[in-house]
Amino acid sequence: IRYNEADGWHDAKVTARRPLSIDPASTVLHYGQEIFEGMKAYRGEDGHIASFRPQANAARFAASAQRMGMAVLPENLFLQAVDELVKIDQDWVPSGEGQSLYLRPFMISNEVFLGVKPATEYLFIVIACPVGAYFGSGCVSVWVSENYTRAAIGGTGEAKCGGNYAGSLVAQAESKAQGCDQVLFLDARERRFVEEMGGMNVMFVRNDGKIVTPPLGGTILRGITRDSLIKLAAAEGVEVVEEQIEIDELFEGAASGKYVEAFACGTAAVLSPIGSLRRPAGEAKFGDGTTPGPVSLRLKKVLTDLQGGRTNDAFNWVHRIV
Numbered sequence: 001i002r003y004n005e006a007d008g009w010h011d012a013k014v015t016a017r018r019p020l021s022i023d024p025a026s027t028v029l030h031y032g033q034e035i036f037e038g039m040k041a042y043r044g045e046d047g048h049i050a051s052f053r054p055q056a057n058a059a060r061f062a063a064s065a066q067r068m069g070m071a072v073l074p075e076n077l078f079l080q081a082v083d084e085l086v087k088i089d090q091d092w093v094p095s096g097e098g099q100s101l102y103l104r105p106f107m108i109s110n111e112v113f114l115g116v117k118p119a120t121e122y123l124f125i126v127i128a129c130p131v132g133a134y135f136g137s138g139c140v141s142v143w144v145s146e147n148y149t150r151a152a153i154g155g156t157g158e159a160k161c162g163g164n165y166a167g168s169l170v171a172q173a174e175s176k177a178q179g180c181d182q183v184l185f186l187d188a189r190e191r192r193f194v195e196e197m198g199g200m201n202v203m204f205v206r207n208d209g210k211i212v213t214p215p216l217g218g219t220i221l222r223g224i225t226r227d228s229l230i231k232l233a234a235a236e237g238v239e240v241v242e243e244q245i246e247i248d249e250l251f252e253g254a255a256s257g258k259y260v261e262a263f264a265c266g267t268a269a270v271l272s273p274i275g276s277l278r279r280p281a282g283e284a285k286f287g288d289g290t291t292p293g294p295v296s297l298r299l300k301k302v303l304t305d306l307q308g309g310r311t312n313d314a315f316n317w318v319h320r321i322v
């Protein structure tokens with residue numbers, strides 16, 4: 001779907017995937033006005049195909065557009081575009097545990113203009129690709145980034161824009177060089193509080209049975225999986241407390257047994273147990289560092305059973321497409 005000031009949103013069409021042709025002076029190539037979403041379509045046991053809380057992705061996409069000074073795509077057009085692509089690509093939706101059709105709606109500015117101002121022309125596109133589990137079973141290891149932060153107050157941390165990821169790639173590479181699977185970012189001001197990971201939110205299980213997760217303060221992404229788990233855990237009788245988590249206290253608490261489990265959550269990662277956190281000063285292990293804990297496994301099952309259409313959808317989150 002295209003946007004310009006004269007025609008508004010127009011020219012909606014589905015085509016076979018092909019290269020895009022844009023002018024070398026297209027604004028996105030110079031000023032980075034680009035936003036995206038990550039969603040999945042799941043095939044249920046009876047063959048139906050459904051997405052999960054797509055309205056939340058549409059709303060977050062609109063909020064990201066607003067933050068980036070871009071044209072705001074009406075949420076009904078976003079939802080219609082995603083559903084239409086899934087219907088056309090329905091034979092590509094795999095079945096089985098951890099399998100889904102990954103959906104990537106995104107928008108770029110595409111005005112031919114060199115000059116720093118919000119563009120007046122945009123292009124919204126959805127592409128799709130079958131995927132399996134992001135991480136294998138077992139636990140992931142996480143590197144705490146002390147050299148780089150992801151987002152400052154007043155910045156774009158809450159928007160799902162490509163620029164946020166551009167700035168975090170070097171930290172992800174550092175984490176890999178340290179032998180870890182993922183990176184954990186701290187707050188930009190003091191480098192003292194846990195924020196989120198490269199592409200997922202993070203939660204910790206305490207020995208009092210509660211789960212803690214960093215609050216939404218404008219610098220982390222409003223994860224839809226995060227929000228879903230807060231509500232699903234409450235329905236299971238587990239309270240999720242949204243509060244600041246000090247990194248030093250977390251390392252001490254992991255050693256003393258105050259923090260017993262940790263996990264990452266997001267559309268791609270679903271719920272991925274974390275075995276250990278590492279930083280230059282040492283390592284924090286959750287449990288034995290390699291075996292996922294019972295709370296993580298239980299919540300993962302609750303979430304994936306719901307997404308796969310195997311349990312009652314009490315929150316009305318499952319959106320049937322086919």
Ligand code: PMP
Binds near residue numbers: 200265
């Ligand atoms: N934080 C970041 C930086 C992410 O890229 C993602 C993935 N979209 C998340 C958190 C989790 O968000 P969601 O659960 O909506 O996928």
